[in-house]
Amino acid sequence: xxxxxxxxxxxxxxxxxxxxxxxxxxxxxxxxxxxxxxxxxxxxxxxxxxxxxxxxxxxxxxxxxxxxxxxxxxxxxxxxxxxxxxxxxxxxxxxxxxxxxxxxxxxxxxxxxxxxxxxxxxxxxxxxxxxxxxxxxxxxxxxxxxxxxxxxxxxxxxxxxxxxxxxxxxxxxxxxxxxxxxxxxxxxxxxxxxxxxxxxxxxxxxxxxxxxxxxxxxxxxxxxxxxxxxxxxxxxxxxxxxxxxxxxxxxxxxxxxxxxxxxxxxxxxxxxxxxxxxxxxxxxxxxxxxxxxxxxxxxxxxxxxxxxxxxxxxxxxxxxxxxxxxxxxxxxxxxxxxxxxxxxxxxxxxxxxxxxxxxxxxxxxxxxxxxxxxxxxxxx
Amino acid sequence: xxxxxxxxxxxxxxxxxxxxxxxxxxxxxxxxxxxxxxxxxxxxxxxxxxxxxxxxxxxxxxxxxxxxxxxxxxxxxxxxxxxxxxxxxxxxxxxxxxxxxxxxxxxxxxxxxxxxxxxxxxxxxxxxxxxxxxxxxxxxxxxxxxxxxxxxxxxxxxxxxxxxxxxxxxxxxxxxxxxxxxxxxxxxxxxxxxxxxxxxxxxxxxxxxxxxxxxxxxxxxxxxxxxxxxxxxxxxxxxxxxxxxxxxxxxxxxxxxxxxxxxxxxxxxxxxxxxxxxxxxxxxxxxxxxxxxxxxxxxxxxxxxxxxxxxxxxxxxxxxxxxxxxxxxxxxxxxxxxxxxxxxxxxxxxxxxxxxxxxxxxxxxxxxxxxxxxxxxxxx
Numbered sequence: 001x002x003x004x005x006x007x008x009x010x011x012x013x014x015x016x017x018x019x020x021x022x023x024x025x026x027x028x029x030x031x032x033x034x035x036x037x038x039x040x041x042x043x044x045x046x047x048x049x050x051x052x053x054x055x056x057x058x059x060x061x062x063x064x065x066x067x068x069x070x071x072x073x074x075x076x077x078x079x080x081x082x083x084x085x086x087x088x089x090x091x092x093x094x095x096x097x098x099x100x101x102x103x104x105x106x107x108x109x110x111x112x113x114x115x116x117x118x119x120x121x122x123x124x125x126x127x128x129x130x131x132x133x134x135x136x137x138x139x140x141x142x143x144x145x146x147x148x149x150x151x152x153x154x155x156x157x158x159x160x161x162x163x164x165x166x167x168x169x170x171x172x173x174x175x176x177x178x179x180x181x182x183x184x185x186x187x188x189x190x191x192x193x194x195x196x197x198x199x200x201x202x203x204x205x206x207x208x209x210x211x212x213x214x215x216x217x218x219x220x221x222x223x224x225x226x227x228x229x230x231x232x233x234x235x236x237x238x239x240x241x242x243x244x245x246x247x248x249x250x251x252x253x254x255x256x257x258x259x260x261x262x263x264x265x266x267x268x269x270x271x272x273x274x275x276x277x278x279x280x281x282x283x284x285x286x287x288x289x290x291x292x293x294x295x296x297x298x299x300x301x302x303x304x305x306x307x308x309x310x311x312x313x314x315x316x317x318x319x320x321x322x323x324x325x326x327x328x329x330x331x332x333x334x335x336x337x338x339x340x341x342x343x344x345x346x347x348x349x350x351x352x353x354x355x356x357x358x359x360x361x362x363x364x365x366x367x368x369x370x371x372x373x374x375x376x377x378x379x380x
Numbered sequence: 381x382x383x384x385x386x387x388x389x390x391x392x393x394x395x396x397x398x399x400x401x402x403x404x405x406x407x408x409x410x411x412x413x414x415x416x417x418x419x420x421x422x423x424x425x426x427x428x429x430x431x432x433x434x435x436x437x438x439x440x441x442x443x444x445x446x447x448x449x450x451x452x453x454x455x456x457x458x459x460x461x462x463x464x465x466x467x468x469x470x471x472x473x474x475x476x477x478x479x480x481x482x483x484x485x486x487x488x489x490x491x492x493x494x495x496x497x498x499x500x501x502x503x504x505x506x507x508x509x510x511x512x513x514x515x516x517x518x519x520x521x522x523x524x525x526x527x528x529x530x531x532x533x534x535x536x537x538x539x540x541x542x543x544x545x546x547x548x549x550x551x552x553x554x555x556x557x558x559x560x561x562x563x564x565x566x567x568x569x570x571x572x573x574x575x576x577x578x579x580x581x582x583x584x585x586x587x588x589x590x591x592x593x594x595x596x597x598x599x600x601x602x603x604x605x606x607x608x609x610x611x612x613x614x615x616x617x618x619x620x621x622x623x624x625x626x627x628x629x630x631x632x633x634x635x636x637x638x639x640x641x642x643x644x645x646x647x648x649x650x651x652x653x654x655x656x657x658x659x660x661x662x663x664x665x666x667x668x669x670x671x672x673x674x675x676x677x678x679x680x681x682x683x684x685x686x687x688x689x690x691x692x693x694x695x696x697x698x699x700x701x702x703x704x705x706x707x708x709x710x711x712x713x714x715x716x717x718x719x720x721x722x723x724x725x726x727x728x729x730x731x732x733x734x735x736x737x738x739x740x741x742x743x744x745x746x747x748x749x750x751x752x753x754x755x756x757x758x759x760x
Contacts, residue, residue, distance in 0.1 A: 089643045263471060282760075321467075321522055339470070339492060
């Protein structure tokens, strides 16, 4: 992790600290094991076959994805147990069936009778029992049926009677991203667990199968202490972590494994600004810490080796310009950064920042090893 | 522009309305001609060789870019007169020189003696007179020297004496994006013109050359009525326009040529929400209208044919979920959108939304013609 290893990289570019990433992956794997549940990592954060090998510990699943493009790339790379965790629409079922025919067990997600009917029709036409999960809403975040919704059993029946494989229930406590600290996040974890366990019991009482009971978000996955009745845990951003997760105390800033390498391109001395080449195109427009207690602007500034420089953030960003300045209220000394100085920026939101880039440059865990290069993909 | 032509597109995906794009391009081309200046379009919005052929009317320049990757792709496509309009850092000069050797006249931008010295050294080593523009700051937006800064002439001398080609001065009135209406934007246009003309006169008085006097931003380019002393005009987002530009009255909503095609994937009826598959990954995290009089959320909702549905916006977004709802305060009727319904979303910021996608699907101007497909590129 010396200056030398990064010297030839054109900026801006995306860096992964392999040691931190491995530590983050190990931490949640151990926690899931201690809770007696299967970990089904979400691959939407990394979108990289190379990173997936770490996240899945070299195995061929289970995994979660957010797009069919992810499912297709990871299936091609040999991953055979994938959950597509965004509500299915009928026009996408052709690609789901093609993945099954190619040997990938792809599960779909839904929360309405209309979707269940479309899945059942597709199963009948293709002669394939597509595994389907019913989405449960525990916190009003976005999608899903509440566990007491009369439609729950009806959706289950339409799937089960229609030739789909009713595979279980799933919940994502998206509102937990607003809870600060482990105790507050544990409340969401328990709410998530209770919603999905209650839903599973309603299905079973109605004589329907429900083998999989799935929960997860990065905050609740780390905060959960009892997952009785749950079979599987999902999380995504924990692989890299980011300033939003640090801001709600799921991780420390020193756990963040993703950063953007940037070069100083100018100064506005009267304003105390240093201009760098990491604008929002490199950082993304994500300002997730703006609603937190400490607004990190477009990111925290580190030196080239990755050590945080106290008091400095990327205060504002244009497409290819970042403005580095003292955090509002800070009396930190602004260091001299001559044009050409290399710095690193820790991002607000790893999923969003990584999506702006086509590859990761991987700083090896092992001293003296060369930089790694992991291609990244996007699209739908 | 029927339902049929879009029916086979997987969603979310990016659409360009060719007729609107041509109209936008023609409008500014005519305005620049009427002002007697050369238009040097910024290709950072489209990042597409196919789109560049329209923007440059089939010519090989002049063009503006925001990254060396853009310069390299467009040079490879035959564009020979390119301005890289982000402050140059010494580590990037190798690629600048390689482009010159490949036959592209690439100009660089700078605002400090340190950068000028680095450019001069590179010119000497390579035996190439790199054309350099000095950046002038007219409104405290970001970068550049004020026109009365003593460093201006010094920078010019270092370039001129050091073997670079002192090509001129450049200003970008970035603060004009906060000015609403043509009259307010014309004030910024005049401020931009005056700053750069004054700077050019200081250089010439000092016996230095200043052939090019360049101004531009989409708002000031359209609002300018007199560009005496200016030789060239730059603008980028005008090709597509977007809700930010409509919000400050540079264009109408009906001029916006870029949209995201999306499919309805669910509902939360108690909350009046329709969930679609255009989340922030498809729209970008750009919330540029949040600071405007009318906050458009993550975008305005249109039917599949592109007609605005009154009162509806994408109220919030997760990675692959958009929440369509009534605009706060609107009493518009929420239409029924069954799962599978196709809609289009007009974006806040065309540059940011387009950057989330790998290609444009182009709805042809000519009735009955097939959809076009324009690849897009990213990276640095």
